[in-house]
Amino acid sequence: MKFFIDTANLQDIQEAQDLGVLDGVTTNPSLMAKEGIFGHDNVIAHYKKICEIVDGDISAEVIATDFDEIVREGEALAELHPNIVVKVPMIKEGVKAIRHFSDKGIKTNCTLVFSAGQALLAAKAGATYVSPFVGRLDDISTDGIQLIEQIVQIYSNYGYQTQVLAASVRHVMHLVQCAEVGADVVTCPLSVITGLLKHPLTDSGLKTFLADHAKGNK
Ligand code: E4P
Numbered sequence: 001m002k003f004f005i006d007t008a009n010l011q012d013i014q015e016a017q018d019l020g021v022l023d024g025v026t027t028n029p030s031l032m033a034k035e036g037i038f039g040h041d042n043v044i045a046h047y048k049k050i051c052e053i054v055d056g057d058i059s060a061e062v063i064a065t066d067f068d069e070i071v072r073e074g075e076a077l078a079e080l081h082p083n084i085v086v087k088v089p090m091i092k093e094g095v096k097a098i099r100h101f102s103d104k105g106i107k108t109n110c111t112l113v114f115s116a117g118q119a120l121l122a123a124k125a126g127a128t129y130v131s132p133f134v135g136r137l138d139d140i141s142t143d144g145i146q147l148i149e150q151i152v153q154i155y156s157n158y159g160y161q162t163q164v165l166a167a168s169v170r171h172v173m174h175l176v177q178c179a180e181v182g183a184d185v186v187t188c189p190l191s192v193i194t195g196l197l198k199h200p201l202t203d204s205g206l207k208t209f210l211a212d213h214a215k216g217n218k
Contacts, residue, residue, distance in 0.1 A: 001179050004057070004187035006167065008035045008046060012190040013053050019193070024056035026109070026131070026167065026187040028087070029063065044080065051081040059109045059129075061087035062097075070097040078106045085109045085128060090118045095125045102126025109165065119151040123160040129185065134178070135168035145174070149181035156182075172196055 002023035005016045008031040016022040027050070032038075037046045047060050058081070062073045070093060074086035078101075085107040088094040098108045102125065109129040110122035114137060122130040132151060134144030148166050155162060163184035169175055170188070172195040178186045 001183065002056075002163075002185040003193060004059075004165070004185055005193065006031070006169070006187040006189055008032045008037060008050070009190075010049060010053065013050060016190050016193055017054055021193065022054060022056065023185070024058060024083075024085075024187075025050050025054055026059040026087070026165075028061050028111070047077070047080055047084065051083055054083075056083060057085045057107065057129075058083050059085045059087040059111075061111065062089075065089070065091060065093060067093040067096050067100075070094060071100055074101055074106065074108075075104075087111050087131075088127075090122065095121055098122065098125040098127050102128075111167070114147070116147065116150045116154060119162075119164075120154060123155060123158075123162040127162050129163045129165040131165045131167040131187075133168035134166050134174055135170040137168075138170075144168070145177045145181060148178055148183050152182040172198075 003021050004024040004026050005013055005022060006026045008027045013025055032043060037043055050058050060077045062070050064070045064073045077086050078084050086101055087109040088097055089112045090110055098110055101108045107128040109131055110127040111131045113119050113130055113132045119130045132147050137144035151164050165185040165187060166178040166183040167187050169186050172192055175186050175188060175192055
């Protein structure tokens, strides 16, 4: 299972990278805005900085919503670095653009996916990744993990190569459940990745080991 970090915060990206378990990064316009990254040139420069930190797939989202503009924007993003994955929304023009990018060998991440039908369409268009949003479904009392399971099953039925990238993963249990149902990738904040470290019995056990060791070394 691949771990992507879902942020545009360079410190968090570096920290996850230093942990040695990071496989890639996902960003979106909201995450860029959260870091105060505005304007075309600043956004492009920021993607380049992320690519310098992480040697893995980096999703860069298009802003355009019509086919020609998505293609223009996506091709320019893909030119930035071989690891850039063009993130395209699940809309009609987006699906057409994913097919175009796929035919040209440009990697894509189909975002804002909330149903199995949308995921099937993204796979048929040749998306590299599909991003179902687990947390946002849970927010409206719909089972996000069940959707991941359903998409994994459908892709397996037909041998689609599109990777299921569980997005909007908000806590450790989401991540573990995504692993249980066979998501290829999870993307989540740093706190979820570091949250995997935590167990009170680890803390108390280590405290005792160190204390016992200290007794023998007095
Ligand atoms: C996915 O790529 C999105 O950027 C992200 O996971 C959305 O998460 P949120 O619902 O916590 O904003």
